[in-house]
Amino acid sequence: MNYRGRFAPSPTGHLHFGSLVAAVGSWLCARHAGGQWLLRVEDMDPPREMPGSAESILAALPAFGLVADAPALFQSTRIGAYDAAFEQLKAAGQVFPCWCSRNDLAGGLHLDGHCLAKPDEGRTPAWRIRVPDIEIRFDDVLQGPQVANLRTTAGDFVIRRVEGYYAYQLACVVDDAFQGITDVVRGNDLLDSTPRQIYLQRCLGLSTPRYLHLPLALDGDGRKLSKSERAHPVDPTDPMPALRRALAFLDLPPVPGAQNPSALLAHALAHFDPARLPHCSERAAA
């Protein structure tokens, strides 16, 4: 089976429980399918980055027994590829420069297919892609059939930001294709990005991978773990407790005797069946 999965962290902090779940879940799915597991550092948003966090995440993963099949791809090295995708969309007349402020949009979606503000040559515009009135459907391996109309859920969405950085949606789609990803396994907080990504794949003539969105880990107050103050980093110098918790979160049976992360993961893999992953959109982290 030609399966290629990936884990694509943003270097905005240390590896935390929510991202460990995504890493372990994507690793298990890839290894279960006899496929490859790749890494991508999504360092496309310098203002949100935490210095040293890419190195910290990449060093932590092997300590948890998660070893990739190739060196990590850094999005900061891929600007030329995003430029090319952008030019392709521009040549096809699918994007437009936009000077609209939040006020211009009155908090709503941008649906007009062209900028509502006056062009201002002195200011760099954002670039939006025009979205048609169509329903995007896909079958999420875990969350089931999904349907979204981009005009009611996203509107003409930004693919290049005012600051000149490419948006996550564009960079993700270009790189999933470049890395030959067949299966995207990630947290459920990205489920609503998927229709935009599928639309971009269609516009760029790229194939659509399968998607599996894992339940999102919530803290005791029901907040997304990565956004809460309790998103304590997991400790790569003492990997077993967090790894056991991540496997339990994914409903894998405990392994009392395992001495190290690799033994724990090997046992989990032997019992792993993607169909038995928890079929919920979110759950409390233990």
Ligand code: GLU
């Ligand atoms: N970089 C994103 C994050 O850390 C994940 C993107 C993805 O898996 O598509 O939340």
